[in-house]
Amino acid sequence: MATLDLLLHPVRLRILRTFLDGRPATTAQLRERLPDIPPATMYRHVATLAGAGVLEVLDEKRVRGTVERTYRVCWDRAALGPADRAAMTTDDHRRAFTAFVGGLLADFDQYLDGEAVAPDTDGVTYQQAALWLTDEETAELLTEIRAAVTSRTGREPGQGRTRRMVSLVAVPARE
Incomplete structure (x- = not known):
């Protein structure tokens, strides 16, 4: 790992x-x-x-x-294992999330700096939703999203296909 x-x-x-x-x-x-x-x-x-x-x-x-x-x-070797994630400190999580968000910002800047930028027709979206879910419902939702994304990975570039970055963040919201 x-x-x-x-x-x-x-x-x-x-x-x-x-x-x-x-x-x-x-x-x-x-x-x-x-x-x-x-x-x-x-x-x-x-x-x-x-x-x-x-x-x-x-x-x-x-x-x-x-x-x-x-x-x-080798994505299985590029991921932190459960024990590694459990051992991460709050600062480790902060560093990891900052790196993730930095990547999102870089991708978005690269898109906006391109030619013929048209967010409304290019499928650009960023949104946030608040859902009331049990732990089991959350796990089910994340499994469904992973399955939807995974079923579309590995497609080759081709006519009409645009490389799109899809990102997901799920965080419990404190009241």
Whole structure:
């Protein structure tokens, strides 16, 4: 299993986020997607993630005297286990949530900085709802949402398909 420090490093977090659509990538492709990260930094953090078993090598081929590796994320190894989550302090949760929200803000800024931005027709939504649910009803709702999202992952880019980031936050609201 991954550790909080491994996953919450800003560069490694950005690298992992590029894999959210399930598509493998080489380090060169990662550099194209994250051009602001210096090459040496990218290679070092990819090696760290691979060494921790979070990235898995799918393929290797010789390219101009070097080996080009194609990686994919082992999501079961990129997640904190129940014992790790239970051991997280309040500050650890604060750090993790801040990193999550930072990613959301970066995605939204990237969208807004694009060409022909049309939130009303692009399916952009952000909303919040207050639901009165038992623990069992909450678990059922989250299972349904995960199933709906999971059934749509792994689809290939194609005609009419736009890569969309879907995020979910569920937090008990204190009265």
